[in-house]
Amino acid sequence: MNKGGKIIVFSVLAAIAYSCSVKKDAFLNRSYHAVTTKYNVLFNGEQAYLQGLKEIEDKHEDNFWKRIQIEPITFDESQITTKVLSPGTGFNENEEEKEENLTPFDKAEEKAVKAIQVHSMNINGYERNSQIDDAYFLLGKSRYYTQRFIPALEAFNYVIVNYPKANLNYETKIWRAKTNIRLGNEKRAIETLKLLLDVLDETEKIDKSTQEQAYTAMAMAYEQTDTIQKVIDNLKLATRTKYNKEQTARNMFVLGQIYSELDRKDSARMVFRKLAESKKLPHRFRIRADIEYAKNTPNDSASIVVLARLKKLIKNTDNRKFLNALYYQAGVLEEGRNNPEKAADYYKKSLVAKHNNNYQKTYAYERLADMAFQKEDYLLAGSYYDSVMQMVTKEFDQEKRIRRIKRKNKGLATLRKYEETVKNNDSILQLVAMTPNERNSYFEAYIEKIKKEDEAQRQLILNAQNFGNSFGGGASINNNSNRGKWYFYNTQALALGRGEFQKRWGTRPLEDNWRLSDKTISATDNTLASAQDTKANARYELSTYLDAIPTDEKVIADLVRERNDALYQLGLIYKEQFTNHALAIKNLERLKAVATDDELELPISYHLYQIYKGQGDIAKANEYKNIILQKYSDTSFAQIIANPDAKLEEGKKEDEILNKYKEIYYLYKENKFEEAVTEVDNFSSSMKNSNLIPKFALLKALAIGKYKDKETYKKALEFVAVSYATTEEGKKAKEIIERLNKT
Template sequence: MKKLSQIIAYAGVIGVTLSCSTQKNTVVSRNFHALTTKFNVLFNGEQAFEKGLNDINNNYQDNFYKRLSIEPISFDDRKVAAPKFNNPGSNFNKNQDKKPETPFDRAEEKAVKAIQKHSMNINGYEKNSQIDDAYLLLGKSRYYTQRFIPALEAFNYIIANYPNASLIAETKIWRAKTNVRIENEGLAIESLKFLLENEENEAVLSDRIKEQAHTAMAMAYEKTDTIQKVIEHLTKGSQTFVNKEQSARNMFILGQIYSELDRKDSARMVFQKLASHKKAPNNYKVHASIELAKNAKKDSTDVLLISKFRKLIKNIDNRAYYDQLFYQLGNLYRDRGNTEKAIQYYEKSLETSKNNYQKTYSYEGLGNLYFNKQNYVLAGTYYDSVLNITSEEFENEKRIRRIKRKNKGLTSLRAYESLIKENDSILNLVSMSKEEQTSYFEEYIEKIKKEDEERRQQLLNSQNFGSQFGGGLSFNTNKNKGKWYFYNTQSKAFGEAEFERIWGNRALEDNWRNSDKASAKETEESIVNTEENQSRYKVETYLATIPTNAKEIEKLKEDRADALYKLGLIYKEQFTNYPEALKNLDRLLTLNKNKQLDLPIHYHLYQVYKNNDNEEKAEENKNYIITNYPNSQFAKIIKNPNDKLNENEEISEVQKKYKEFYYLYKAKKYEETVNQINNYNSSIVNSDLIAKFALLKALAIGKYKSKEEYKKSLEFVAFKFANREEGEKAEEIIKLLK
């Protein structure tokens, strides 16, 4: 009896198994394979696919300062693969032993398994209702792993073999997106047009499908630069908000496009609608408010925007956007002429920002404000900060290139200002008597002794504080009496402030006292040794550094004069700051001993006074030039400012020399070219052709000397003649060398 029951059980299992064969078109077989496909294989594949999508969304960073991409994903063109794949229904050629690298690979693996094990293709007809879903998952997984040709084959297979499937419209949209990725936008547009304009589809297509189709159409038209069509489909793709994330994105991009087209009213309308939309995700609402401020009219509406931004900042849910909100608030105050408030909010933006790209805007804002206040040294420091944190990805942005050009002038300005200050200081000491020099340095030594004494006392205090801190010193307060030190808020606050005052910001690590500088005891001993044995407290040390050689002193004066002249030109020509230009050129006039500079100084003074509406002084310099240099080019320009120079005028000596050296260069006599230019340099100091001579010399050096020397010569030209064509040419060559 027992044996009979076992035989019956085995027979039942075999019968069920045979009845579930993929080759038998039975109710049991169809339902078995459909359920197994949907709730086992495909379920796991779809879970892996969703994980992959979440990873993309979490890792993708939008740059809201640029126009967003319609699909929030960035593909690397170098990784696009197109392996041969002949029959999507049977020949997968998958290596089953290979472990999936990404969730999308895992999803593809599951889709393939579903097709291979559960497909019921009987007499050319698929009987498993879940296989079209498996092919769609297969195509989408390949799309996200940049295998667009195999993805296209999977989508085409569904469209050819399952024309009546419920997911056929979605498949056509995915096929169109894939065509866009392989630069077949025309085919994508035609297929989506047919899908959207077909009368039969009008009533059948759901809002979700219509949103997806219009979004894909916008992607395709964006590739063809048909901006009006992009606007049309983004508008339609953001009307129903079925997919909140994508619809909000479409609306935001629509506003950005209007802004780029300078249709500010339309941009404001779109951003206002998005900022107040209940279904829109918060990050799009916040950035829409920021864009509203960017596109705002410079009128009384600024007050409302400032109030709006203050409310956004009060909401702690917006902490992630504080840096951008503070920056934009700074812009609003800047536009209203409140510079102090603008500086305050730019600095707050820097304090709260972890994004270097955002920091470049805040630093630039501060640099521009100080530049407008004519504090060029501080402005240059902020521009330096912009360039220091700019990544390679953004180096060629027009904004960054503009800052680079501006900062070159400021870098030169800071260098010349520093040189003048230093040389003035040294020459001032040189002009003193021995007694005055001694007295000056005695006062200086007393000052540094006092500073060292204060520092030593501070270090002694820190040792005492450290022992008290370690021993659990408590500060008696009635409110907190008997509590542990770190539970006593008053004591803790005092301790933190005192610790930071003495030790600064220290990392939490072993030997923290010695991490950045010597221990208190070692530093104290160092100070004592310095006081007793080092020469910094001896007057003789400083007196020995004062130059006494007449040639050295004369060189200091020449360098100062050269710096004053160049500084005057920078203020006059690059920054149009006539008061500063006047200050430097006037001072140079009183100090100048170089006869070659006499004419250009008076000519630039003439121009500055004329631009500054000081006709009396302008006339004075004009008469000086005409009287003392009647045949000079400057005199001719002053006498006939509206006349062009005679083009047939005899070529100047300098031009002749340049041609001569250029022909030497063309004759491949590079070393001779360099030597000739070096010998002739003193004669072309004030010539307009000096930049051409410098570039020709650098090019000649590059022909027979090392790459390093060539680069140095080019860097000199690029730095000294930054605003000239020759300087730009040298900069281009340097980039090519890199």
């Protein structure tokens, strides 16, 4: 290189070295650091920030059954703290391994910190690098999304204080307000935003983006203070500009949801219709707006038009992701138009839609359950409510709706248990009551039936595998079109041959003398096949069924007792929980007809008296009233009937009875069981019509169990369980009986 070239190279290097200094306020220095900051460090930081935003957008799922969030972020309150970047982080070239553990927002913060530490030109208290305010702004936004709101606030305040004339000053103030909202300082955020909007109104025309962001942030702040009308006003202002299409659609949707919550259905429909017809807004919000429009449509002639629109949307293949919600809402409209069969069909389609979520399914199952419940198909309703509970996650299991379903399903689960007990025990007792000849005839007919069913099933399988069958889509081997073709080209023939070979020979390795290579496996297969044949043949043996019929008198008596107890419990459940008087009467009347235990007559008669009296059937009510008054005149039931308007409880007397109960309970705790039983019997005449009678009865039964035999103990408990079935004491007695039966 000649001398002139060396001079030029030296001059360029000297200029670069000179421009790298952050202490010299020269044009070259300012330009170098501004360009390097913007197109190197901040560019990489902005890319990381945008990646983080994309991840948030992908992870966030809106629950359209509730009011969606104005700002679509799901912050995890359990992970408030994140990695804190130490000073100097970000400009060490050997930190690639550490960067792998950083989130995109951490990386963006790292780049912002590097820009500030390396390229800041703070000379005489004035920043000469025009890109440093952007670095602080990126720093604040990155901290905001990592839930470090106090450090984010510091970064935004630094920009506002030190760069009052920066072009992003207004946007920074909006972000500072949003940060204050996250910190619970809604009032300060509202004051800041109001001041910002007022100043802009007076001094200059508000930029569309700034205006939209400010009004959106204002709506967020008022939402936290539950000032709904202010939320509405600001959302309406935020949706005028339509600068950010995504946020505009979200604001309109929230506005429509608020109108719906306030029962302003007309306004809600107007907003949702406008959103649905705005072709420039995101597709998912437009489809959801159609669904919400249908939700807010009354069951009149207008619902026909809305239903037709939903059906049109269902047919559009572009809407496959939304079929679960579209089918469900179509079902709601059909149900409102009194078409339960069509509604149920739509609900079932909603459940099996490819794109679905468990929360959506809970609503479909609940609708099906409610429809079955209204038709008094309680067993089916219970199975649907069970499905609701299986779909519920921890996030939603404390909702009021879910808690209500839990309570309802608990009663239905008990009802199903008793219905199954009655059905099973009735079937067995019916067989017990038959003569030997009747049993033989019954089971011979049953065996003949299952033989025919098994034969039909075998024939169906053979037909499916038959060469000439076209079920599998293959051609018949006997068809002319198949003649001359090799066996192994016919897939059905090949499958059938393979199946027959494995059935006969089992799985064999490919080797010489394969017929003799695995006799052990073949013998095992034969043994298994023989066992399966024996099991199948047992179903056709008359003795299999006759031997299963109980003959022991104790077992039969237990079946009768369980059946009668189930009938009584069913009567109470239908009467008290489901207010289905017809089914309550059916079970109680049947129990009265089959029961041989006199202890059941009193409670059965009283419940039937109440039901018939409530229905206005005076003749039947008097029939059971007379039974109680004539045969059980000294009971509390008779006293209630004879003196319906009398005050049954007196505070002073109840206190005396409670004190007496405590005295007897202390005897029981001191193992004076016989004395406790005697005290209960002696005091019984003094506590007529008391609410504490069930407690005394259970205490007496427990005391009897301490010094008498098991059968006497069970009998005492059964009296409590039957006489006071709806009380806690009655239920407790029943639980003890069930435990005793298992031992």
